[in-house]
Amino acid sequence: MKNEYVSLDTVKYFLNEVHQVQEVLGKGRFQMYDMESVNMFLDSIKAFSDVDLFPYQREMDEKPAYYKDQAIHIHPQFQKIFQQSKELGLIPAIFNEEDGGMQMPNTLFHAAYFLMEAANNHVTGYLGLTTGAANLIATFGSQELKDTYLPKMLDLEWTGTMCLTEPQAGSSLSDITTSATPTENGSYLINGQKIFISAGDHQYTDNIVHLLLGRIDGAPAGTKGVSLFVVPKKKITDNGLEDNHVITAGEFEKLGQRGYCTSHLVFENSEAWLVGEPNKGLSYMFQMMNEARIATGRMGAGIASAAYYSSLAYAKERPQGRKLSSTGAKDLDQEQTLIINHPDVKRMLLHQKAIVEGSVSLIIQASKYLDQELISEREDRAYYNALLELLTPVVKTYPAEKGKEAVDTGLQVLGGYGFCMDFDLQLYHRDIRIISIYEGTTGIQSLDLMGRKVGFHNGKVLEWLGAEIMKEIKSASGHEKLQPYAAQLGQNLQLIQEVLGALMPHAKSGNFEKYLADATLFMDLFGTIVIGWQWLKIANQATLDLNKGKVDQSFLEGKIHTMEYFYKYEMSRTKGLAKTIMNDIELTLDFDLSYLD
Amino acid sequence: MKNEYVSLDTVKYFLNEVHQVQEVLGKGRFQMYDMESVNMFLDSIKAFSDVDLFPYQREMDEKPAYYKDQAIHIHPQFQKIFQQSKELGLIPAIFNEEDGGMQMPNTLFHAAYFLMEAANNHVTGYLGLTTGAANLIATFGSQELKDTYLPKMLDLEWTGTMCLTEPQAGSSLSDITTSATPTENGSYLINGQKIFISAGDHQYTDNIVHLLLGRIDGAPAGTKGVSLFVVPKKKITDNGLEDNHVITAGEFEKLGQRGYCTSHLVFENSEAWLVGEPNKGLSYMFQMMNEARIATGRMGAGIASAAYYSSLAYAKERPQGRKLSSTGAKDLDQEQTLIINHPDVKRMLLHQKAIVEGSVSLIIQASKYLDQELISEREDRAYYNALLELLTPVVKTYPAEKGKEAVDTGLQVLGGYGFCMDFDLQLYHRDIRIISIYEGTTGIQSLDLMGRKVGFHNGKVLEWLGAEIMKEIKSASGHEKLQPYAAQLGQNLQLIQEVLGALMPHAKSGNFEKYLADATLFMDLFGTIVIGWQWLKIANQATLDLNKGKVDQSFLEGKIHTMEYFYKYEMSRTKGLAKTIMNDIELTLDFDLSYLD
Secondary structure: OOOOOOOOHHHHHHHEEEEEOOOOOOHHHHHOOHHHHHHHHHHHHHHHHHHHHHHHHHHHHHHEEEOOOEEEOOOOOOHHHHHHHOOOOOOHHHHOOHOOOOOHHHHHHHHHHHHHHHHHOOOOOHHHHHHHHHHHHHHHHHHHHHHHHHHHOOOOEEEEEEOOOOOOOOOHHHOOOOEEEEOOOOOEEEEEEEEEEEEEOOOOOEEEEEEEEEEEOOOHHHHHHHHEEEEEEEEEOOOOOOEEEEEEEEEOOOOOOOOEEEEEEEOOOOOOEOOOOOHHHHHHHHHHHHHHHHHHHHHHHHHHHHHHHHHHHHHHHHHHOEEEEEOOEEEOOOOOOHHHHHHHHHHHHHHHHHHHHHHEEEEEEEHHHHHHHHHHHHHHHHHHHHHHHHHHHHHHHHHHHHHHHHHHHHHHHHHHHHHEOOOOOOHHHHHHHHHHOOOOOHHHHHHHHHHHHHHHHHHHHHHHHHHHHHHHHHHHOOOOOHHHHHHHHHHHHHHHHHHHHHHHHHHOOHHHHHOOOHHHHHHHHHHHHHHHHHHHHHHHHHHHHHHOOOOOOOHHHHHHHHHHHHHHHHHHHHHHHHHHOOOOOOOOOOOOHHHHO | OOOOOHHHHHHHHHHHHOOOOOOOOHHHHHHOOOOOHHHHHHHHHHHHHHHHHHHHHHHHHHHOOOOEEEEOOOOHHHHHHHHHHHHHOOOOHHHHHOOOOOOOOOOHHHHHHHHHHOOOOHHHHHHHHHHHHHHHHHOOOHHHHHHHHHHHHHOOOOEEEEEOOOOOOOOHHHHOOOOOEEOOOOOEEEEEEEEEEEOOOOOOOOEEEEEEEEOOOOOHHHHHHHHEEEOOOOOOOOEEEEEEOOEEEEHHHOOOOOOOOOEEEEEEEEEEEEOOOOOHHHHHHHHHHHHHHHHHHHHHHHHHHHHHHHHHHHHHEEEOOOOEOOOOOOOOOOOOOOHHHHHHHHHHHHHHHHHHHHHHHHHHHHHHHHHHHOOOOOOHHHHHHHHHHHHHHHHHHHHHHHHHHHHHHHHOHHHHHHHOOOOOOHHHHHHHHHHOOOOOOOHHHHHHHHHHHHHHHHHHHHHHHHHHHHHHHHHHHHHHHHHHHEEEEEEEHHHHHHHHHHHHHHHHHHOOOHHHHOOOHHHHHHHHHHHHHHHHHHHHHHHOOOOOOOOOHHHHHHHHHHHHHHHHHHHHHHHHHHHHHHHHOOOOOOHHHHHHO
């Protein structure tokens, strides 16, 4: 069944109207960009996605990446995809001109990737990791490292990876043991194993550049002894590329995202070069991880978008049952109705739309703070950076957790067919399940939000976010239809303060376990309110445009309708959540573990 | 990794103590049963599950049922399973002695199947459908049909199926078109196609007996023209079994439950025999469907149980990270802690346990009403039957929807490994997804609950359920620790009345679409409260037993602790749900469908 996977109109509307991307276009590092170039780039990405990505996602699942002869083999379409990505300038996009980059606004960059990920989420990781690895070299590497690696990586002749996880350490990076032994020529020899390495090996570029966390011999224990290295799969020598003993030991067979390889790599005296200073690897890596968190949330939103349009197409074509008559009985003289006419199916579709578009708006919001940071003076930079930092765990988590729910809802629209491999929903259902795990699980993101971010700048950043939200509430109060929603958002904003006020004493008295015990619920609460803010922002703009008599009335009314859905069905969960978090009964701290048997 | 998949102790405790199954043992049709025979039967089922079911679930997924040479081939272990099932008397279990049955209490029957489904959910459908098909023949068939089919089916020499769904009709059984043309000898010739036929074909019995819904030529349109037929795969003739033109046209490749075949059958002049009277097929089938709904919910609970114990075993073995110190920092001098010591992991485990055990208790509760109906006099029969009917859509839906959530939570406990095919969680995640779809989707169950069941006997049945719940509240009020929970349940009971009071006027004024628009949310609300009732019942019994100084203190305390978890984290959702349902803004009825584009 041919169907859409994304609404380009919505992405453009959010970028250009709701989030007023022109406020950053033409300024500072973005001086080469205007609205026309933004829209043209998105059009070319959509065309690329239509032709080279969307038609191959099923095949990439059915013919997944596989391990053979100590190498991983990925779908042949990647050859074309890498070629086209190079022509579209996808890797140089966000880099500085001096490094060969295009200085693209992050809003545009993320919007473009969202389109690609809706079309095929098995692909973009190869590109995103190359960008991320190159970005670490560009930001923290020596001129020599930059000269050696950046041109090849920006040209997609070589791809990149991030090698963090080790079997014994999982998310706990303080426990990694991969060793780095200094050599006489200033390089290091790496020994150790890394698992779950996305894009870790494939046959379509001459080299793969691993950015790896390891410990220099004798380094302190824990995070303070972790350094960052460049470890190429093949060393660059005067005689060309030479094997560097990076052994591909296997491929993890996964529930979903099967076109995207996930490798087990073994480093045996692999030569490596230090990036930046020794023992500062983790702080460097966090720059990359923050980008990766946004990218992960964006990928979740992309998958949920594809699932939404797939279920919408089905609902518009599938006749089944009849509308209820005034007696509550079915009128058999009527033809069967399309299932899209059943209220519960409409609810399931609106539910998906509210989650998908709310997530997309948040991703653009966060990216715009980054763009604003990049073109601002010192004090404003700190302001925008802090807002971005605060929102990052939410950008990662909301589309992951609620996107999963949206895809599940989309599958349900298809009934029995949703469970069949012939339809795409089962694929999205499998694919999206990783998003809550990648780049720090939901539990870890929630600890970050509640344990670090809300207290950032002595709690000032939360006030700043509150002020940003209040701006939207104030605008909405000027539109009669939006007033009740503005009021509801205002109450919810107070709820966050109330919850933190109730729990903060635990943190202050040193009982961090108790303070953080329900961090995951706090994330749900906070994320829902943040998305409520985004929906009010969208509705504000749509109302303005409707009042101006803009042409696409049903498009604009649809945005307001979906906002109302979100407030009725989702924002209504917040009070219960807050009550649970503030409920003082301790149930998840210390208890006899045999209670669980 | 070897781990448990179910708690036999909990099942026995619920059966014998919480639900006092001895109240029906030894009475009426259950006169042959006592507590010793109940426990012995459960022990033998657990031993069978350990040896013949649990070790094969991974293999049944990896080597699924497949279609070849116009036949479906299932895993070879089924030969052993059918043999063992015969020896255990699994098919005759619930039948009358006069039909060759064992008159087993339904509480015991469902408890046993729950154990088997926790061990391997790909298996029991073959047995359950044979039971169901035979039960339709036993209840509504002529003596000749009973004599021809029951002995073979009860002996598992032949299995059975239910043939309802057709490609153009889906859940809308009023639209089925399969035709039945009378022959001169009183039989019928069936022509038509049936899809999604579970257990529709396999190689391990000589014959398969299809119970099929079709229309006798000239029958009225809609549900009033649907009749029930027995259509054997092979006709029984004096010369033995003869082909009956039941063509296996294919096998649906599915996301999960791959060991359980799901067939496409084509009937071409297949000879069939009418069951009961013409045009009454749907009402006969509903008896079967009610049993099947309970069985489906039970299967969901089984899968969620297996996922729970799998994630619990992982959490007890996996070291990662450290406990937070009083400064909120990690103490690297400590060894890594097991992840079960992290509060968020404990929360995820308690969440699963609360859903799994709450579901099991509800299944036993509903089965006990059925047992009580079967041994009661006329008036009491109507009482118990009505309670069973009211609870049936909840028994189907709660373990499906919340079980799905529980399995998802279990997968999350494993982090990246949860997404890997090497671990069982991905399998349970795929398997359980069908439970919300089988036997009427969640949307359909919710229409049944809100559109029919709560108004049953002029609303009296809801009062009866309320009285049953009040009994538990009253008992709990006698235990100091349980008082707040008793009070909370009482308030929630009023909430149901409040919601129905607010919406009923829409039904009375003929606006059924509006009355039912949020039926799925009402199901969530109602189901949560019903499970809250079950948890209070469990906690009442555990408190009594603790006061008596019974030995297994931590087992009993664990039940009370999990009850507290349920009330803090789940019952707290009800007010928000009720508010949403009573929110009068119409968003899912009539609107411009292009809003969704």
